[in-house]
Amino acid sequence: MTGGHLQIVVCGAGCAADVARLVDTAQKQTWTAAVTATPNAMDFMDVPVIEKLAGVPVRSHYRASPGARRSLPAADALVVAPATYNSINKIALGLADNYAMTSVAELIGRQLPTVIVPFVNAALAARLPFRRAVASLRDEGVRVLLGPEDGWEPHPPGSGDDRRRVFPWAAAFETAARLAYEVRSPRGRPMQTW
Numbered sequence: 001m002t003g004g005h006l007q008i009v010v011c012g013a014g015c016a017a018d019v020a021r022l023v024d025t026a027q028k029q030t031w032t033a034a035v036t037a038t039p040n041a042m043d044f045m046d047v048p049v050i051e052k053l054a055g056v057p058v059r060s061h062y063r064a065s066p067g068a069r070r071s072l073p074a075a076d077a078l079v080v081a082p083a084t085y086n087s088i089n090k091i092a093l094g095l096a097d098n099y100a101m102t103s104v105a106e107l108i109g110r111q112l113p114t115v116i117v118p119f120v121n122a123a124l125a126a127r128l129p130f131r132r133a134v135a136s137l138r139d140e141g142v143r144v145l146l147g148p149e150d151g152w153e154p155h156p157p158g159s160g161d162d163r164r165r166v167f168p169w170a171a172a173f174e175t176a177a178r179l180a181y182e183v184r185s186p187r188g189r190p191m192q193t194w
């Protein structure tokens with residue numbers, strides 16, 4: 001028996017290369033995990049390494065083979081990480097211009113517990129469209145890990161490589177697992193520890 005199934009959506013930012021850390025964190029807590037990537041994110045990732053770890057293909061496009069059957073379990077939670085400025089704005093607007101964005105749009109619409117972890121610099125994060133996007137996603141019930149209360153702030157432009165090392169993969173999983181557990185157990189059974 002597994003703790004749950006985590007759907008991960010990766011966007012095109014430097015720390016996409018580290019998404020194996022999220023897969024590994026989930027697996028250590030008896031969850032399974034599958035990775036979907038935006039087309040831009042594919043260039044940042046070592047796809048064979050992630051596929052070997054997750055045990056399933058990384059999805060970036062609509063299924064090519066009409067005969068291929070869905071074999072993944074239904075997701076218990078969604079983590080979008082790293083989430084780019086571009087994709088956060090698109091998700092908030094409901095745009096679905098690639099497979100990853102279409103998946104996210106539908107899973108949020110199904111009210112799947114969803115955590116978005118931006119990786120944006122302070123100049124981009126200061127833009128009104130971005131601030132509106134974060135507020136709009138929160139209004140919709142999406143958990144956006146950003147701000148002093150989450151211990152995760154936009155970084156100064158040009159410092160992404162340093163910030164990449166402290167990207168909150170563990171917090172992303174813990175938040176998603178907690179939300180999934182609350183959905184399964186709305187009356188608040190004792191929390192699972194991890």
Ligand SMILES: Cc1cc2nc3c(=O)[nH]c(=O)nc-3n(C[C@H](O)[C@H](O)[C@H](O)COP(=O)(O)O)c2cc1C
Nearest residue numbers: 011012013014038040041084085086087119120160
């Ligand atoms: C080397 C490199 C690093 C990048 N890092 C970031 C980043 O940290 N955050 C971000 O929002 N965009 C970053 N970008 C820009 C995005 O890749 C670009 O906006 C792209 O359109 C995002 O596509 P996606 O949101 O569909 O994945 C980076 C681009 C390059 C080439």
